[in-house]
Structures are given as structure tokens and as C-alpha cells.
Amino acid sequence: MDITFKDVSYIYQANSPFSHKALEDLSFHIPSGTFVAVIGHTGSGKSTLIQHLNGLLTPTIGEVQIGDYFINADKKPENLKELRSRVGVVFQYPEHQLFDETVAKDIAFGPKNFGVSEQEIESRIEEIIPAVGLDKQLLERSPFDLSGGQMRRVAIAGVLAIKPEVLVLDEPTAGLDPRGQREMMDMFYRLHKERKLTTILVTHSMEDAVRYADHVIIMNKGTKYMEGTPEEVFIQRDALNKVQLDVPEVIQFINSFEERFHIKIPFKRQSVQELAIQIQQVLKGAESSE
Amino acid sequence: MREKFIEFRNVSFRYGDEQPWVLENVSFEIYKDEWVAIIGHNGSGKSTIAKLMNGLLYPQEGEIIINGLPVNDQHVWEVRRQVGMVFQNPDNQFVGTTVQDDVAFGMENRGVPREEMTKRIGEVLKAVRMEDYLLTEPHRLSGGQKQRVAIASVLAINPNVLILDEATAMLDPRGRKEIMQTVADIQAKNEISLITITHDLQEVVQAERVIVMNAGKVWDEATPREIFTKKDELREIGLDVPFIALLADELKHNDVSIINEPLNHGELLEELWTLHSKM
Numbered sequence: 230m231d232i233t234f235k236d237v238s239y240i241y242q243a244n245s246p247f248s249h250k251a252l253e254d255l256s257f258h259i260p261s262g263t264f265v266a267v268i269g270h271t272g273s274g275k276s277t278l279i280q281h282l283n284g285l286l287t288p289t290i291g292e293v294q295i296g297d298y299f300i301n302a303d304k305k306p307e308n309l310k311e312l313r314s315r316v317g318v319v320f321q322y323p324e325h326q327l328f329d330e331t332v333a334k335d336i337a338f339g340p341k342n343f344g345v346s347e348q349e350i351e352s353r354i355e356e357i358i359p360a361v362g363l364d365k366q367l368l369e370r371s372p373f374d375l376s377g378g379q380m381r382r383v384a385i386a387g388v389l390a391i392k393p394e395v396l397v398l399d400e401p402t403a404g405l406d407p408r409g410q411r412e413m414m415d416m417f418y419r420l421h422k423e424r425k426l427t428t429i430l431v432t433h434s435m436e437d438a439v440r441y442a443d444h445v446i447i448m449n450k451g452t453k454y455m456e457g458t459p460e461e462v463f464i465q466r467d468a469l470n471k472v473q474l475d476v477p478e479v480i481q482f483i484n485s486f487e488e489r490f491h492i493k494i495p496f497k498r499q500s501v502q503e504l505a506i507q508i509q510q511v512l513k514g515a516e517s518s519e
Numbered sequence: 520m521r522e523k524f525i526e527f528r529n530v531s532f533r534y535g536d537e538q539p540w541v542l543e544n545v546s547f548e549i550y551k552d553e554w555v556a557i558i559g560h561n562g563s564g565k566s567t568i569a570k571l572m573n574g575l576l577y578p579q580e581g582e583i584i585i586n587g588l589p590v591n592d593q594h595v596w597e598v599r600r601q602v603g604m605v606f607q608n609p610d611n612q613f614v615g616t617t618v619q620d621d622v623a624f625g626m627e628n629r630g631v632p633r634e635e636m637t638k639r640i641g642e643v644l645k646a647v648r649m650e651d652y653l654l655t656e657p658h659r660l661s662g663g664q665k666q667r668v669a670i671a672s673v674l675a676i677n678p679n680v681l682i683l684d685e686a687t688a689m690l691d692p693r694g695r696k697e698i699m700q701t702v703a704d705i706q707a708k709n710e711i712s713l714i715t716i717t718h719d720l721q722e723v724v725q726a727e728r729v730i731v732m733n734a735g736k737v738w739d740e741a742t743p744r745e746i747f748t749k750k751d752e753l754r755e756i757g758l759d760v761p762f763i764a765l766l767a768d769e770l771k772h773n774d775v776s777i778i779n780e781p782l783n784h785g786e787l788l789e790e791l792w793t794l795h796s797k798m
């Protein structure tokens with residue numbers, strides 16, 4: 230499903246002394262099947278933005294279009310439930326979406342609510358549990374008697390179980406151990422490729438944005454500050470620094486390498502392995518030219 | 520000799536009689552004025568260790584001593600006066616209806632005079648850059664703003680032991696660096712024990728010592744530099760090494776001889792420079 234924001238502003242507690250404008254005049258277009266990373270400093274409006282994608286929040290001004298659904302101040306779609314069966318959202322704090330008695334019931338809640346058969350739900354759970362790196366033994370435990378990272382995995386499993394067409398992820402790897410972070414991101418990427426899932430990832434990891442995203446949106450104080458491909462966006466060190474952000478560590482290293490050696494290694498989303506080979510060749514080249 | 524401040528002696532713990540042991544025979548010591556990072560895969564027992572340190576849980580076996588006091592019913596209140604903890608999810612620790620009340624709460628409990636309290640609220644909120652949110656309700660903050668306030672509330676009570684359980688996981692990279700710098704300055708100035716539980720490898724590098732947990736047991740205990748030479752073993756237990764250690768490793772595979780294990784950009788560049796000028 231295509232996603233379009235047209236001049237969207239969102240004000241929390243509008244018409245009260247505490248009113249706070251969290252989004253201002255935000256416009257962008259995400260073609261169906263894209264992997265988009267949304268990046269920005271603390272409080273820049275990322276979580277507010279994504280809560281518009283399944284109608285949890287309604288724009289104060291402007292309009293959000295998701296596929297054939299239109300959401301604006303005057304009209305919420307009547308079939309909000311249908312929208313939510315197609316747009317799955319993993320929230321920033323997993324505790325906010327866990328509530329059932331057991332892990333198994335929690336994961337089953339979404340699909341059950343959308344009328345998926347018991348049998349189908351069971352086979353989905355069977356498939357998802359190992360994919361999110363959960364131990365089967367935890368299925369009968371209360372989701373609140375888990376470690377932080379285990380809760381995160383349950384919350385993700387619950388959203389995957391509804392088999393959404395659009396996957397919205399608000400810092401989904403926060404709290405996961407390093408292997409979990411890598412495996413989870415690889416799994417999201419695989420789903421994105423195999424099922425052509427439109428994927429919207431809110432992240433503070435520039436590395437993940439470079440590695441997985443086709444398109445990057447940088448937020449600053451509720452407005453869109455920049456957008457483009459990772460290659461376009463992440464070489465703009467000064468512009469990013471201005472809004473509290475850093476370029477990915479690979480680029481930081483390439484930059485300081487250039488300062489020290491006066492040799493430029495162009496950034497082409499290379500892996501650590503590829504970078505090591507380039508450095509080795511540069512050093513060898515320097516040797517033979519002297 | 521450095522002064523021991525926290526001691527775990529053969530501690531074993533499980534959440535119920537029918538439940539599996541989640542900590543098994545865990546022993547370690549942490550000194551006053553030391554910064555220790557605790558790392559480990561999800562469910563390895565890190566948060567459980569934190570909760571045992573301030574008497575939110577008691578071990579079934581073994582003993583925990585904080586500043587000479589065994590952590591038990593008799594001493595738990597004194598222990599909690601000394602140990603400040605930021606939980607993994609800040610929502611679990613907000614008690615006030617406004618940011619300002621929340622920061623005040625811990626100080627009120629400790630009988631800090633009103634004037635001093637107002638002054639400190641201002642200071643700590645400024646230190647975490649949340650001074651503009653005094654009257655905001657905590658649940659109306661963004662994810663990262665909540666973490667900043669949770670850290671401020673603990674700094675306000677001037678603890679002798681500061682435990683940060685993934686307390687910066689939702690901050691942007693700059694914000695994370697700034698906050699950790701603030702905390703490190705306070706740690707050095709007040710000579711407190713700082714314990715950071717984290718999956719952020721950059722943050723681990725800054726600690727003096729690392730305790731690595733695996734399946735409820737202490738797997739290793741060493742400086743970050745020593746720990747991060749064990750790339751393959753760490754990966755086997757769900758962990759990893761920072762970017763620079765990874766790059767150094769790959770360079771070695773490509774016959775670039777790296778002699779001193781680098782932990783940051785400066786050190787790796789220095790290694791390469793030495794090599795380059797020898798060529």
C-alpha cells in the first residue's frame with residue numbers, strides 16, 4: 230500500500246494551555262514495497278508520525294492516505310479494524326502492547342481478533358516463535374514475567390502473527406542483544422523482500438538505516454529536515470550534526486582516515502569486510518608508489 | 520587498596536520454587552569509584568542482578584553485601600538509600616504526576632530540605648536537558664525524554680551506587696554520548712560505583728571492567744580490551760564486538776598487521792599510521 234502524508238500537523242492536547250505541536254506541515258510519499266528509515270533526535274516526532282499509520286492518531290490538520298484509506302480531522306475510515314489488520318505496528322516500549330495472561334494468548338490475540346482460524350493461528354505461532362528467537366517453553370508464561378528482550382520478541386511476534394502488508398517498527402531492536410538485533414533486522418528485511426512488505430523503521434541506528442533502507446527521512450522538531458537515499462543523506466555530516474545526528478560509524482572512520490592519510494575512500498555502503506580490503510589496498514598502493 | 524563496595528557471594532536465584540534457576544552461583548566484587556559494565560544475551564540474568572542489588576529481590580542462596588551491609592529485611596532501607604537504579608522501562612519507575620514531582624519524590628523520601636530540593640531539581644533536569652518540561656506529565660513524554668527524566672530522578676538522590684539498566688537505549692546517538700559523559704563526570708567526582716547494563720558496545724568500551732553473563736552464570740570478567748579480543752566466543756553466546764574491533768580483525772585477515780588491539784577510531788588510525796610510515 231502506498232503511503233502519503235499531505236501537509237500533516239499534529240497537536241497534542243489542542244485547545245488546552247498544554248497544547249504541543251508535535252508534527253508540522255509534514256508531507257512525504259512512500260511507494261508500496263519500499264523500506265523506509267525514519268531518523269531524528271529525541272522528541273522530533275517519530276513516534277507521533279507512525280501512530281498516524283494505523284489511525285491511532287488523526288491529523289489535526291492535513292491528510293494521511295494509506296492505500297485506499299483516507300485519514301483526516303473530519304473523517305476516520307469506518308473500517309479502522311480492517312486497516313489495522315493490514316498495517317502492523319510494533320511500539321517503542323513492548324510493555325505497551327502486551328496484556329494477555331500467557332505469551333501464547335498474547336501472540337494469538339491479533340489474528341484471532343481479525344477472524345483467523347485457530348488452526349491457522351497455531352501454525353503461524355509455530356513458525357514465528359523460532360523466527361523471533363523465543364524459547365518455546367516461554368509460551369505458557371505470563372508476558373510480564375519475562376526479561377526486557379524477551380518481551381520485545383513477544384511484542385514483535387504478536388504483530389507478525391497478523392501477517393500485515395505494512396510493517397511499522399518503532400525502534401524494534403532496542404533491548405535486544407547484539408545477535409538478536411542482527412537476526413531480527415535480517416528477518417524484517419527478508420519479509421520485506423519475500424512478501425514485498427512496505428516497511429517503516431524508526432531507528433537511532435544509522436548503521437541499520439544504511440544497511441536495510443531504500444529511503445531515509447530525517448525529522449527535526451516535528452518537521453521533515455531531509456529525505457533521500459542513504460548514500461545521499463549520510464554523507465552530509467554538517468547538516469546531520471546540526472540536528473543532533475551523526476553519520477554512520479563506517480563513514481566517520483572513512484572521514485578520519487582521509488584526514489590522517491589524505492586518501493579518499495568513497496562511501497558505497499560497503500561492509501566491514503569490503504572496507505578492510507580497500508584499506509589494505511590503499512596502504513599497499515601507498516607502499517608501491519613511494 | 521581499593522575499597523570493596525558491592526559483593527556477590529555464591530548467589531543463586533529463581534523467581535519461584537517451580538521455576539528454573541536464573542542465576543547460579545554468581546560471585547563478583549565491585550569497588551567504590553569503579554565503573555563496571557554488565558553484558559549478556561537476553562534473559563541471561565542482568566536485570567535480576569540489578570534487582571538483587573537494591574533488595575527488590577532476595578537470593579535463595581548466597582549473600583549480597585553493599586557497603587558492608589548484608590542485603591536483607593533488616594538493612595534493605597539503608598541499602599536503598601545508597602543504591603540508585605534506573606529501570607529498563609522508565610514507565611515502571613515514574614511516581615509523580617509531573618516531571619518536577621517525579622524528580623522530587625526520591626529526595627522527599629530522603630528528607631532533603633525544600634530549598635536544596637528545588638535547587639537540585641533545576642540542576643539535574645538541566646544536566647539531562649529536560650529543564651523545559653518541569654510541569655509535563657511523564658506519560659506525555661517521548662521515549663527518549665522519559666529515559667532522560669528517569670536518569671535525572673536518580674541523579675537527584677546522590678546515590679553511592681548508580682545502576683543504569685539499559686537506561687539510554689532509546690536516546691539518539693548524540694544524546695546517549697552526552698548523557699553518558701554527564702554520568703561519567705558525576706561518577707568520577709563523587710567516587711561512586713557505576714554499573715551499566717547495556718547492549719551498546721560503544722558504552723561498554725568506556726567502562727573500566729566488564730562482567731559477561733551467560734545463561735545465569737558469570738562467563739568472564741575482564742577489561743573491555745581483553746573481552747573484545749574474543750570475537751568468536753562472544754558471538755557464540757549472542758554478543759559481538761564493536762565496529763573498530765571488527766574492522767581490526769578483518770584487516771588482520773587481509774595481512775595488515777595490527778599489533779595493539781584498538782578500541783576506538785584514534786587507536787586504529789594510529790596503528791595504521793605506524794604501519795604506513797614503516798612502509
Ligand SMILES: Nc1ncnc2c1ncn2[C@@H]1O[C@H](COP(=O)(O)OP(=O)(O)OP(=O)(O)O)[C@@H](O)[C@H]1O
Pocket residue numbers: 241242249250251269270271272273274275276277278321658659660661662663664689691
Ligand atoms: N501524549 C502526549 N501528550 C503531549 N505531548 C506529547 C505526547 N507524546 C509525545 N509528546 C511530545 O511530542 C513531541 C514528539 O514526541 P514523539 O514521541 O513523537 O518523539 P520521538 O521522535 O518518537 O522521540 P524519541 O526518539 O525520544 O522516542 C515531544 O516533544 C513529546 O514531548
Ligand SMILES: Nc1ncnc2c1ncn2[C@@H]1O[C@H](COP(=O)(O)OP(=O)(O)OP(=O)(O)O)[C@@H](O)[C@H]1O
Pocket residue numbers: 373374375376377378379404406534538541559560561562563564565566567568607
Ligand atoms: N518476574 C519473573 N518471573 C519469572 N521469570 C522471570 C521474571 N523476570 C525474569 N524472569 C526470567 O529470568 C531470566 C533472567 O531475566 P533478566 O530480566 O534478569 O534477564 P536480562 O539479562 O536482564 O535480559 P534482557 O537483556 O532481555 O533484559 C529470564 O529467563 C526471564 O525469563
Ligand SMILES: [Mg+2]
Pocket residue numbers: 275276277321661662663
Ligand atoms: Mg519515539
Ligand SMILES: [Mg+2]
Pocket residue numbers: 376377378565566567607684
Ligand atoms: Mg534486562
